Amino acid sequence: MSEPDFATASTERTFGRRQIQAGHALMMVLSRPIPYPIEEVWSAISDPDSLERYVGRPEGDLRRGGSYELPDGTRGEILRCDPPRLLTVSVKRPGGHSAELEIHLTADNSRTVAELKYASVRAGFVLIDAKSGEWAAGPGWEFFLDSLIEFLGGTEPDEALGIIGWTSLEGDRRELYETRNAQWEGAKAHWDREHEAAPGPS
Known part of the structure; x- marks a missing residue:
């Protein structure tokens, strides 16, 4: 099984609700094992x-209570x-x-389980919006974890993830993005059925 196939197979995807500063939000939950110790993952x-090399360098008052900009x-x-x-x-x-983005790391022997929660008050943020070309949160955050793992393994992308858009993806990466989007569509449909298709935020 190739690395992208493994990452897709080992990823857990689900949804929930969360109160954030902007209001009552739909939350996507993404969980995946990362084959590196928790201290290395935290540093990355x-x-x-480190962030500059695979996402984009944050500037600002980078401490609790401070602010950042990418x-x-x-x-x-x-x-x-x-x-x-x-x-x-x-x-x-x-x-x-x-x-609101929350990343929770759990040590698991020599590896780390990363649980990423992303909550937004905007409807439709999880899936592809072909008109805007904006990264969909579901497959987009999976690519963030891909880039994180590649960085920890000593491979750096040609361009930081935060600089490029998904419409610039080609070949296998474009196919993987669309495959993951379809998996998020399935997870959202399942969650809607379990919750009687409760209306999302507008």
């Missing part, structure tokens, strides 16, 4: 020099920081979409 998601214009506040297990930030993308 919290150190600006090269693509995404900005927010650092809400919680509990090394090496929990990082929670607010997220506001160019155009005004408000969300």
Whole structure:
């Protein structure tokens, strides 16, 4: 099984609801094992020099209660920081979409289980919006974990993830993005059935 196939097969995808600063939000939950120790994973998601190499360098007051901004214009506040297990930030993308990202790390012998929760008050944020070309949260955050694992393994992308858009993906990466989007569509349909298709935020 290839690395992308393994990552797809070992990923858990589900949904929930969460109260964030912007209001009552739909939350996607993504869980995947990362084959590196928790201290290394924490450093890779919290150190600006590391983030610059696979996402984009955050600038600002990078501590709990401080603020950050990424090269693509995404900005927010650092809400919680509990090394090496929990990082929670607010997220506001160019155009005004408000969300909250939480990454929870759990040590599992020599590897780490990463649980990523992304909650937004914007309807339809999880899946592909072909008109906008904006990264869909579901497959988009999976690519974040791909890039994190590649970085930890000593491979750096040609371009930081935060700089490129999904419409620029080609070949196997484009196919993987669309496959993951279909898996998120299935997870959302299942969650809607379990919750009687409760209406999402508008």
